[in-house]
Amino acid sequence: MSGNLPFFRYHPDPVASGSIRAAVETCACCKRNTGWIYTATFYTAHEVDGRFCPWCIADGSAAERFAGEFNDSYGLDGVSEDVLHEVTRRTPGIHAWQDPHWLTHCQDAAAFVGEVGYTELAAHPEALDQLRADLRIGGWHDESQLEHFLTHLGAGATAMLFRCTVCGAHLAYADAS
Numbered sequence: 001m002s003g004n005l006p007f008f009r010y011h012p013d014p015v016a017s018g019s020i021r022a023a024v025e026t027c028a029c030c031k032r033n034t035g036w037i038y039t040a041t042f043y044t045a046h047e048v049d050g051r052f053c054p055w056c057i058a059d060g061s062a063a064e065r066f067a068g069e070f071n072d073s074y075g076l077d078g079v080s081e082d083v084l085h086e087v088t089r090r091t092p093g094i095h096a097w098q099d100p101h102w103l104t105h106c107q108d109a110a111a112f113v114g115e116v117g118y119t120e121l122a123a124h125p126e127a128l129d130q131l132r133a134d135l136r137i138g139g140w141h142d143e144s145q146l147e148h149f150l151t152h153l154g155a156g157a158t159a160m161l162f163r164c165t166v167c168g169a170h171l172a173y174a175d176a177s
């Protein structure tokens, strides 16, 4: 069970998303074997011999020791510096095909829910509408092609689903393989 893991405000279920997995592995930062290991992105210029436990992510020690970031600040416009640092330095990253980025809502970073297909995305119509609008702005002008792309999310391309930590609205961006 993952009930004893540290809580990540902006990535509340990193086990479900696959970013943290149960593993017998020594953490590259604290050298302990906690039974859990982080498997997603870490950006650093330093050599890191191994992977991190969730606790060294949560308390910022891994990011500090290796002068690295788990998430890029791309997309995190209009949030406070505290929030920016919490996402980049103390929040597990995301497994994605393209460079992952973080979504914001209500001037706060949104919480990453997971990678989803069309059925799960359609359960949150506001996220589907917002993604459709974003894709139109991004250059999808053929409506039937756009709907085909959306309804086939989950096969090849997927949607990265987030939830606003302030108002609860869902939002998403498309990740293509």
Ligand SMILES: [Zn+2]
Binding pocket: 027, 028, 029, 030, 031, 032, 052, 053, 054, 055, 056
């Ligand atoms: Zn550790």
Ligand SMILES: [Zn+2]
Binding pocket: 105, 106, 164, 165, 166, 167, 168, 169
């Ligand atoms: Zn909101």
